[in-house]
């Protein structure tokens with residue numbers, strides 16, 4: 001039905017009401033926090049615990065990769081972020097998301113290191129939650145309708161998502177996000193390094209990490225194989241929650257993202 005409606009509707013203005021509705025639903029998993037300032041000048045960023053055991057995503061993602069990825073790579077971004085902020089007490093109360101989205105407010109001497117490490121922290125925090133051991137299957141509800149409307153089918157979406165990840169040069173991330181434009185329609189993005197679509201005002205729904213450290217132990221350089229094998233651990237319920245909870249017209253739409261929920265007093 002959704003596919004038929006989209007075909008009949010096209011891009012005519014009178015049909016905009018038929019686009020995916022933007023529904024304001026508060027997160028059921030994350031505490032409500034200020035979108036801007038969390039903690040104090042003594043606060044430090046903290047590595048979030050994985051929401052499942054290291055081996056829980058086997059055989060799709062092996063426990064050795066998970067241990068290295070979370071315990072070394074993600075941990076290093078958190079440590080580097082704290083280190084970079086040592087001499088800047090005015091920034092130490094800011095959450096990682098705020099630091100990532102406000103580069104103009106960073107001193108030039110630490111702007112790059114903050115962007116890279118706050119981005120690494122925020123992106124990995126999203127990535128762990130994009131997966132679950134009790135996952136896979138297919139999306140349902142409004143997200144399923146929106147994927148069908150934008151991409152034709154779930155299978156077509158998966159192919160385009162994989163293709164985007166394969167074509168991304170070097171290290172980076174592949175995303176399904178709601179575009180800031182066009183009433184929040186779904187779009188596939190790739191970002192280099194640890195950039196995030198939030199930096200262009202888009203709201204992330206689903207993300208996969210295509211840095212080699214995410215797959216090299218199991219797949220060596222076969223990124224396409226990794227991308228194809230990732231779908232059984234995708235937590236579509238989490239993606240649907242993000243889709244239905246994204247309020248693109250609210251100043252508080254980034255509430256609860258990334259490192260903001262995981263700062264702790266020193």
Ligand SMILES: [Fe+2]
Nearest residue numbers: 073209211214
């Ligand atoms: Fe990573």
